Amino acid sequence: MAVLLTGGAGYIGSHTAVEFLENGIDVAVVDNFSNSSPKAIERVEKLTGKKVALYEADVCDKEKMREIFKANEFDAIIHFAGYKAVGESVAKPIAYYRNNIDSALVLCELMTEFKVPGIVFSSSATVYGVPETVPLVETMPTGNCTNPYGWTKYMIEQILIDFARANDFAKVTLLRYFNPVGAHPSGEIGEDPLGIPNNLSPYVCQVAVGRRPFLSVFGNDYPTPDGTGVRDYIHVVDLAKGHLQAYRHMKQGVAAYNLGTGRGYSVLDLVETFKRVNNVDVPYKIVDRRPGDIATCYADPAKANAELGWKANLGLDEMCRDAYNWQRKYPNGYRD
Ligand code: UFG
DSSP: OEEEEETTTSHHHHHHHHHHHHTTOOEEEEEOOSSOOHHHHHHHHHHHTOOOEEEEOOTTOHHHHHHHHHHSOEEEEEEOOSOOOHHHHHHOHHHHHHHHHHHHHHHHHHHHHHTOOEEEEEEEGGGGOSOSSSSBOTTSOOOOOSSHHHHHHHHHHHHHHHHHHHOTTOEEEEEEEOEEEOOOTTSSSOOOOSSSOOSHHHHHHHHHTTSSSOEEEEOSOSSSTTSSOEEOEEEHHHHHHHHHHHHHTOOSEEEEEEESOSOOEEHHHHHHHHHHHHTOOOOEEEEOOOTTOOSEEOBOOHHIIIIIOOOOOOOHHHHHHHHHHHHHHOTTGGGO
């Protein structure tokens, strides 16, 4: 028995692979390396002393995927693979719908064909759209997404809900991530975005190591304590452990869980913490708001705590320390 990690060479996938292997669960990874490196899997193997069955394939390629399902006996799929850049999804919506939706459909078809019961899906807080109140609770309405990337997450949730309704054997878990940051404390695996980072933490890291001159802080006139946007940053190792707990607690039907800390920090909180714990300068400039951003977003993680026995243990200090440790060790990510 093994678990299939689609997109397992990526940022969250590689950290999840470590947690599964360290807990004695065999892992297979399928990845087309469109936004990841096979080096991540080599490092996962080195860190854990365990082998990963690695397949280079596109999850949309059903014939190739069928061969992988034939060669293994999976009891669950953790589905990370997908396009994930908000801005790019606005410019290339059809590519996002094609890739993200197609891959989910292929997995549902093969799960039916091979009677694989479990799927844990990488969803996102973005499915809540523009929140009316915080913290966000799983029972709040979803939809009203602000970009095609968010809609693909919403649509895949719906596909999986319908899949579970129609198939008694199916166990579907939707994990709604808040803002994953940080890296494995070894500094051997971490976030390695292609090109200019869209997200705050990798941008801060690249400024700190001198790859970029300064951070642009997108607006300081939000209705928040210091005027900058507030988010629920979660250490990627805590997030990875959330997948392990979700896998252990899979049950028939559908369940959705927020994976966040329940605490919000502003952009400037993160920048100041990063400077303090790493003793490094992070020059920044306040610029205009980024279109589509919301003021405040954080989770109510009580359901994951009660039902999965999971809660985030690492704080902003550890997130900033580990993110910088990885970036300093490998300033150019997996290209070093
Ligand atoms: N920010 C900056 N400068 C930057 C980058 C970000 O000031 O260079 C600010 C943003 O304005 C925001 C905060 O930092 O206030 C966090 O921004 P990120 O881009 O890191 O994260 P988002 O909250 O915008 O997006 C994240 C995920 C998306 C997901 C979204 C909603 O990256 O995948 O949460 O759940 F869709």
